[in-house]
Amino acid sequence: MAFxxxxxxxxxxxxxxxxxxxxxxxxxxxxxxxxxxxxxxPFPLWPAIQPNSGSDVLEGGGFxxxxxxxxxxxxxxxxxSGRIWARTSCVGGAGGSLSCATGDCGGxxxxxxxxxxxxxxxxxxxxxxxxxxxxxxxxxxxxDGFNVGMTVTPHEGKGRCPVxxxxxxxxxxxxxxxxxxxxxxxxxxxxxxxxxxAFNTDELCCRNKFNSPDACRPNSFSEFFKxxxxxxxxxxxxxxxxxxxxxxxxxxxxIFCH
Numbered sequence: 001m002a003f004x005x006x007x008x009x010x011x012x013x014x015x016x017x018x019x020x021x022x023x024x025x026x027x028x029x030x031x032x033x034x035x036x037x038x039x040x041x042p043f044p045l046w047p048a049i050q051p052n053s054g055s056d057v058l059e060g061g062g063f064x065x066x067x068x069x070x071x072x073x074x075x076x077x078x079x080x081s082g083r084i085w086a087r088t089s090c091v092g093g094a095g096g097s098l099s100c101a102t103g104d105c106g107g108x109x110x111x112x113x114x115x116x117x118x119x120x121x122x123x124x125x126x127x128x129x130x131x132x133x134x135x136x137x138x139x140x141x142x143x144d145g146f147n148v149g150m151t152v153t154p155h156e157g158k159g160r161c162p163v164x165x166x167x168x169x170x171x172x173x174x175x176x177x178x179x180x181x182x183x184x185x186x187x188x189x190x191x192x193x194x195x196x197x198a199f200n201t202d203e204l205c206c207r208n209k210f211n212s213p214d215a216c217r218p219n220s221f222s223e224f225f226k227x228x229x230x231x232x233x234x235x236x237x238x239x240x241x242x243x244x245x246x247x248x249x250x251x252x253x254x255i256f257c258h
Contacts, residue, residue: 029077029078030077030078030127030128030134030248031077031134031248032074032075032077033074033075033077033127033136033248033249033250033251033252034072034073034074034075034250034251034252035058035072035073035074035075035251035252035254036070036071036072036251036252036253036254037065037070037071037072037084037253037254037256038069038070038253038254038255038256039065039066039067039068039069039070039086039256039257040068040255040256040257040258041067041148041256041257042067042068042257043067043088044064044065044066044067044090045064045065045086045087045088045148045256046062046063046064046065046086046087046088046090046098046100046103046109047062047063047065047071047084047085047086047087047254047256048061048062048084048085048086048087048103048105048111048116049061049062049082049083049084049111050082050083050105050111050113050114050115050116051080051081051082051113052081052082052083055076055079055080055081055082056076056080057112057113058073058076058080058082059071059073060110060111060112061105061108061110061111061112061113061114062087062105062108062109062110062111062112063110064109072251075127075252076127076128077128078128079126079127079128079129080125080126080127080128081124081125081126081127082124082125083115083122083123083124083125083141084122084123084125084254085103085116085120085121085122085123085147086102086103086120086121086147086148086150086256087100087102087103087104087105087116088100088101088102088103088147088148088190088191089101089102089182089190090104092109093107096108096109097109101180101182101190101191102116102117102118102119102120102147102180102190102191103116103117103120103147104116104117105117118144118145118191118193118194118197119144119145119146119147119180119191119192119193119194119197120144120145120146120147120191121140121141121142121145121146121147121148121149121150121166122140122141122142122143122144123138123139123140123141123150123152123165123254124138124139124140124141124233125137125138125152125252125254126138127252130247133247133248134247134248135245135246135247136154136157136246136247136248136249136252137244137246138152138154138164138244138246138252139152139164139232139233139240140152140164140165140166140229140231140232140233141232141233142166142194142225142229142232142233142234143194143196143233143234143235143236143238144194144197145178145191145192145193145194145197146166146170146171146174146191146192146225147171147190147191147192148256148257149165149166149167149168149169149170149256149257149258150165150166150254150255150256150257150258151163151164151165151166151167151254151255151258152164152165152252152253152254152255153252153253153255153258154246154249154251154252154253155249155250155251155252155253156249156250156251157246157247157248157249157250158246158247158248159244159245159246159247160243160244160245160246161244161246161249162231162242162244164231164232164240164242164244165229165231165232165255165258166225166228166229166231166232167229167258168228168229170192170224170225170228170229171189171190171191171192172189173228174189174192174224175192175221175224177198178192178193178194178195178198178221178224179191179192179193180192180193194221194222194225194235195219195220195221195222198221203219204219204221205236206235206236206237211236212237213237216235216236216237217235218234218235218238219235222234222235222238226238
């Protein structure tokens with residue numbers, strides 16, 4: 001089929017506009033939003049952030065946060081997902097290293113995208129999804145155990161935007177078989193493991209034949225966490241008791257010791 005010069009020029013224009021539209025969509029940015037990490041605990045924390053694959057590392061992946069203080073930084077203006085947790089009882093070493101009793105990320109001060117060693121309470125966050133609705137999804141997971149009480153609190157969002165998380169200090173009531181104790185200083189409880197971490201069975205870890213919503217069920221250890229903190233995730237295929245559909249919040253706060 002032959003094209004006239006005018007037809008060919010029109011086709012080029014259509015192709016250019018299509019490419020421009022796709023590029024415009026892929027580079028579109030969402031309204032400004034802040035992420036704030038708050039330490040209401042009576043002790044210092046070293047919060048850490050791990051992005052999911054394809055998302056940027058934020059704030060170097062980790063920082064120091066004194067007791068009764070906060071740290072606010074701009075959220076990405078593109079879709080982002082990842083997790084935030086607290087490292088506790090950390091001691092600095094040579095060359096900027098950092099050794100933490102819970103949540104340690106390979107002995108680094110700035111985790112740089114690495115995950116943390118359990119047991120840790122985790123905030124799981126997804127920003128800027130849902131197309132033009134600009135949804136923010138969030139939750140608190142105790143699937144990897146517990147080290148510090150935490151909540152996620154959105155501000156000025158539209159729709160259902162509940163506060164979720166665990167305000168209870170579960171270290172005081174953690175079953176002895178799940179306790180992680182300090183090697184010194186009286187052996188105080190530093191963390192509360194999940195059943196999976198404590199016993200490493202397929203059933204408790206929802207592995208192999210147990211890796212499905214039907215086969216992966218609550219157990220006595222996950223129920224300990226769920227009774228105290230019903231809005232959290234407590235095993236691999238758990239569902240939260242509070243649903244949310246929060247659009248375009250101006251700020252999302254992760255609060256430790258709320």
